[in-house]
Amino acid sequence: MIELFRDPSYDFIGRRRIAYLVSLAFIAIGLLSIIAHGGLRYGIDFSGGTVIQVRFQDPPRIDAIRRSLDGIKLGESVIQEFGDPHEFIIRLPLTSASVEQVTAQVQRALAGEAALGKFEIRRVEFVGPQVGRDLQLQALYAVLAGLAGILIYVAVRFDLKGGFAAIAAVFHDVLVSLGALSLADREFSLPVLAAILTIIGYSVNDTIVAYDRIRENRGKAGQKGRSFAMQINLAINQTLSRTVLTALTVFFSTGVLLFFGGKVLQDFAFALFIGVITGTYSTIYIAGALIVDWTNYVEGRLRRVKKAVAKA
């Protein structure tokens, strides 16, 4: 029998201060990167604009593409190789011209540059300003609805304390993922948002398994002498192998998507990949620890209030 952990008894809760520092450091680096980049790099789903994916018969030089597009004055265009040297995407900002005009102009400009040879336009995506704004709002609502739904479920199933701690852990995962996205200079697009929502579901899922164990252990013999922190530490250890094993299988799936899933899915797979790692970490180090600190804080205040009442 292969076992990752045999009766683990790591002291996760005791080292929670270090975990907090590590988390804060990661979040800070991510936020700094986002700030340094002037915000997240929004894909056209949210910012509006046009993306044209072109496949050339012979690998072209990027400056030949740029030269051909310089003539048509469609604003600041971004030209990137996409997956292999034959394939490029051209990203254009919103202009007053309609999408038909923009596509036709790009097609004519590329055809006009002899050095580029034969090509095929394989994908055109255009998102107008209204739709972009709508999607931004909807994205925000979706994330908030996701968090709220999970808060309610955890609060009903366990308690409000657990609900907030779970949400805090999830929020931590979202922040770390967004930071990583910014550090890797990847786009925040609609599929990436889907990945973020999936991370929310996955991370809470993990946390809930540990909470379930805390509740199950309650009332069992041998719990009497244990402090609250010790009970939680025990539950995390008991579910540790499952947490890590599941993380491993999901990690395989997202890793495969990231490395073999093709260029279109890459940003999406990247966000999931990071999300699985941080989701697992936060389940082990953050979610339980937050409940302990929260409880200590509340109980400490209660004691002080009681003392004050007793004195008076």
Place this chain on the structure above:
Amino acid sequence: MRRYLWLRIALVVVVVLVSVWYLYPPQKRINLGLDLQGGIHLVLGVEVQKAVENQADRVAEDLQAALEKKGIATTQVAREGSAISVQLASPQTWNDALAVAREFQTYEVASENQAAGRFTLRMSAQQVRTLGDLAVRQAVETIRNRVDQFGVAEPTIARQGENRILIQLPGIQDPERAKALIGKTALLEFKLVDDAVSPEAALAGQLPPDDEIVYQRVTDPRTKTERRTPFVVKRRTLLTGAELNRAEVTSDPNSVGNWQVAIEFNSVGARLFGEATEQNVGRQLAIILDGNLYSAPRINERIPGGRAVITGRFTVEEARDLAIVLRAGALPAPVQILEERTVGPSLGADSIRQGIRAIVASAALVFVFMVVYYRLSGVIADIALGLNLLILLACMAAFGATLTLPGIAGIALTIGMAVDTNILIFERIREELRVGKAPRSAIDAGFSRAFRTIVDTHVTVLVSAAILYNFGTGPVKGFAVSLFVGIVASLFTAVFFTRLVFDLIYGRGRRVPAVSI
């Protein structure tokens, strides 16, 4: 549980058979999204305000005619935005004029100035909404008509929200042409050319109030440059394409290789056309489509029978598309592309290849991992996972759900997440074994203890999948569907099916020395 062994086996067999039945043959049963099979996804915005203004234009004309009929002189009846302002020649006719105006019941008097003899009419907000609603519905019908005549297999054309239209055309080869066909307003108008004013004078600012300038655009086929020739025409429309009966492509007898569109009016149109040509013999009749003048032939005599041709050096495709839009009718208001996603068929094929590769690789890794880690139990979990994929695909086929590229990613992810349920159970069984329970009771305890946790974990993933589904547009919806169905199916496969196999192996009356886990 163990009592119903045969019943449970039967249920699993039925599920497998039904799944296979729904799924066979897979190429035909699974709907591929536009990102996989290639095609156009468009969201059009109907410029509803334009429909309101067009209506105001028509009412302003009718109102002026009605006032004239009653002998009420006006110095101006004009549309201002969506309102109509009327300036009477004399305030004395005020009461009579208002009585006439009130007969236009969809409009109400918005402001009046009796002393100056001036009033404005405006549509009520309710009426504007009704008109806008009608315009969008009409636009949906017209576009559907055009797409049907163009010949697209399984198009989706649906209203979205208040004034948007969603159009999905799978497998289109020439997206630019399809877009031009859909987006064209196709308002065909016949107007008289005003010979009294030269285009030069009109451009210099001497344009009479009831005239307008339209351009004839001719593109040189060799140099691709466009030449614009101005014409001065009367504002009043003699006839529109609404009275059209037929429109067909014919070859242009005057220039070889060019095509034209022959049109035929219905009986009302034919009568109007006959009258108009009779009264204006010797003048030029401008044929204007969406504000562009195509030709302005001179009327030599009254034209009975309501037949005309539109020439304009069309290629055969252009002429065919023009005939289609004329037959399908004009859009009640112009439309604007708000969102477009076009994927070429070759890219779609690449995506399918990569997607399948990702699923296979993901499954292979997870399968091997489970067998190495859990031995025989891992094999059982792998069979359950295979069953899960079968059910997932069958459900998508049965509900007519669409498989998109993110949907494929959802399947790959489901593989990783669905085994979680088995991992939960197996870890629990191992724990029970470790504290010294007998194999059979360890299995019982493992399943029953893990079950509550399994329900909790499923609910949270389902919550996020449901939100994704509600929020998402096409491809993201596909992801949510895969995730949702995959997770629900794992309740059946990872709990029910796995338990059944465990019961069969370690069940009744058999000596169970150890569990291979």
